[in-house]
Amino acid sequence: MPEALPKFEFNKYFVHRLNDGRVLLITSLGRIARLNKNEFAAFQKQKFDRALFKKLEQSHIIITEQNRQLAVDDYKIRYSHVCEGVSLHIVNPTMRCNQNCLYCYANSSGLDSTGFDMGEETAKKIIDFAWQSPRKEITIEFQGGEPLANFPIIESIVNYAKTKKGKKVHWRVVSNLTLMDETIASFLQKNQIFDVCTSIDGPKKLHDKNRPWSKGSSFDKVVQWINCLKQDYGFKRLGALCTVTKNSLPFSEEIVDTYLELGFSDITPVPLRKIGLAGKNWEKIGYSGSEYIDFWSKTLDYCIKKTREGKPISEQFTVLNLGKMNRVEPNYHTCFSKPCGAALMQCSYQPNGDIFTCDEAKAVSLFKIGTVEQSYKQVFTSKEALNIVSLSSSLGFACNECKFTGFCRFCPVLTYCTQGSLVPMLALDQECKTKKAQFSLILEKLFGKDREILLKWLEENN
Ligand code: SF4
Ligand code: SF4
Incomplete structure (x- = not known):
């Protein structure tokens, strides 16, 4: 019986x-x-x-x-993140930039252009606006353009925020580091702003091809400052993103080696997205979803091999997806939550005080949700904001019936920029195909011989 x-x-x-x-x-x-x-x-x-x-x-x-x-x-x-308020406030002190990266999604203007800088009054209004978030802890991240091209506004924002009470602020600077100097480094050090993220696209030849700079090798300059900030100013949390263009595809191992040589213990090979200049330069630097997956899986295998050999380096898309496969907590990376962070966990402030759903959206007028002249409540309960939150939940799409729905997230900005529609045509969606291939491969590894290494990466990255 x-x-x-x-x-x-x-x-x-x-x-x-x-x-x-x-x-x-x-x-x-x-x-x-x-x-x-x-x-x-x-x-x-x-x-x-x-x-x-x-x-x-x-x-x-x-x-x-x-x-x-x-x-x-x-x-x-x-889904706890849906009710907690905006934690990531991305401030763009300027939309000018001194580099001409082939894939810039911000549509930056040249360094000598005028009319693209934030003024003191707007800067203060942004801080007052961010202070209305119900979050007790917030992150203020400087982006651009190249944020250091308008460094006086960074100083003024940091100093103004220090006069306000009631919130713990975590500061972050995202910079190409070519405008870094001793004055800026000392200011950051004095104010305990040690979270700096830059770009390293791979070995010098590849990096300089993707990220041209009129004054010489942008690779040499960024490496000089990475080393100097670490050794002379005590920066521990230096991070870097690696944007993958067509030029990068044959060099997965060399790119990982460059990261290891520079002392990084993780790598984030960001796929090119048809937003801003990347869309305009697509013929020159773009590639198919399957070409990216081929590149990404070789990068992942090489990271596993290096980790096994005692030179640990984790592949961050794997780590972010592993988080969803092993934990129920919402993802700390706002693009990896569902609904995603747009107008929910993050927003982006333009130099004129316009507010966009998130940083990737700042060049697309459809994603403007308000201005700093309005109240926090008005902006985040506007129909523009709520529409994007509702879309990024992907409820009502075929995603609901997909076996990967528990791991996946949906990006309205990318869908709009690639398909001209806010509602995805999933059968034609390269991003969906790419994610499915990534989930399948990560699951094979998670339940195969690489399980121990993957779980160690997950443990060390949280
Ligand atoms: S809309 Fe896209 S880019 Fe913006 S936060 Fe969501 S996933 Fe990220
Ligand atoms: S893999 Fe594609 S269909 Fe599945 S949930 Fe993600 S976007 Fe939707």
Whole structure:
């Protein structure tokens, strides 16, 4: 007589088959039960023994009296970011820039142009506006253009924020570092602004091709300042992004080696997106989704190989996706949450005080949600803001029925810039194809021989 099992009902789940025949059952929040062939056959016939029952209960594939509240709590945790207010305030002190990167999404103007700088009055209004966020801790990130091209406004914002009470501010500067000097470095050090992110696209020849600079090698300059900030000014949290163009595709290993040589322990190979100049230069520097996946998977394999050899370097898209596969907490990276961070966890302030949903959207007028002349409540409850939040939840799209829905997120900016529509045509969507390939590959590795390394990366990056 088979043992009687407690009462249960099925949660919504999806089936994904690994290459070796094992089966993953995945909930719409991304909880995973891994079954072998026999277990899956028993599951299909609903003939569970106690061990299989436990496995299904722990992963919320089935709901019982024991896990019902936990399953509800998962939803509360995963979507907690929807109610917490904007934490990431991206301030663009200027839209001028001294470089001519082939893929600039900000549509920056030349260094000598006029009319693209933020003034004192707007700067103060931005801080007053950010202070209306219900968050007790906020991040203020300087972007641009090249933010250091209007350094006096950075100084004035930092000094003004110091006069205000009630919030803990984490500061970040995103800069190409070619305008860095001792005065700026000392100011950042004195104000404990150690979170600086720059760009390294790979070895010198490749970096300089992607990121031309009229005064010489932008690679030499950025490397000089990375070393100087670390050694002479005590910067520990220096980060870098690697934008992948067609020029980068043959050089996955050389790019990772460059990161290791410069002392980085992670790499983020950002795919090119048809936004701003990248869209205009697409014929010259663009590539297909499958070309990116080929590049990205080689980069991932090489990072795993290097880590195994004792030179640890993690691939950050893998880490971000692993976070969704192993935890229910919303992702700290605003583009990896669902709904995404646009007009929910982040916004971007233009030099004239216009507010956009997020930084990538700042050159696209459709994504303007208000100005600093309005109140925080007016801006974030405007129909423009709520429409984008609703779209980025991807509720109502075919995504809802996709097996990867628990890991995925939807980017309205990218969809609009590539398809001319805010509602994605998923069958034609390169980003969707790319993400599906990435999820499949990461799942193979997570449940294969590289599991230990991947979980170590995850642990070290959170
Ligand atoms: S709209 Fe796109 S770029 Fe903007 S926060 Fe969302 S995912 Fe990121
Ligand atoms: S975008 Fe594509 S991969 Fe992501 S949930 Fe939607 S259908 Fe699935």
